[in-house]
Amino acid sequence: MVQYTTACLDASFAALSDATRRGVLEQLGRADASITDLAEKFHMTLTGMKKHVGVLERAGLVITEKVGRVRTCKLGLRALEEEAGWIDRYRQLWDARFDELDKVVEELKRKEKVDGRNKS
Known part of the structure; x- marks a missing residue:
């Protein structure tokens, strides 16, 4: 299979x-x-x-x-369902990775704001 x-x-x-x-x-x-x-x-x-x-x-x-x-x-009769499923699994993987990256970027921005206020 x-x-x-x-x-x-x-x-x-x-x-x-x-x-x-x-x-x-x-x-x-x-x-x-x-x-x-x-x-x-x-x-x-x-x-x-x-x-x-x-x-x-x-x-x-x-x-x-x-x-x-x-x-x-x-x-042809094939609807590319297997191929779409394969692509979708990787899309989900990359979406999860980008979500984690977004969290890191937001945390860095938050720290940068806090550090900027502390220096003033």
Whole structure:
């Protein structure tokens, strides 16, 4: 289970690490598109776009279907819930750390005010 989750997260974050692939997901969020249309939109070769779509497809983020000579892409069935949960755990950790930092800063400000009054 842990290895599957780790492999799934690795594939997702690797797929999302590229700006073009994030753009493809954004575009497919609006409407399905052929690989040819995506290649034109992103000003790249058909081969280059096929590689990007392949990475997204292996991560489960995109599904392709070939009808005749046209391969159409649409968003995959994965909702990135595991990835969002992983990010949220770190967000909570950092929120707690920043809350502690805020307390230290407020204490230092309070001490600075008190010390400033004592010198006057």
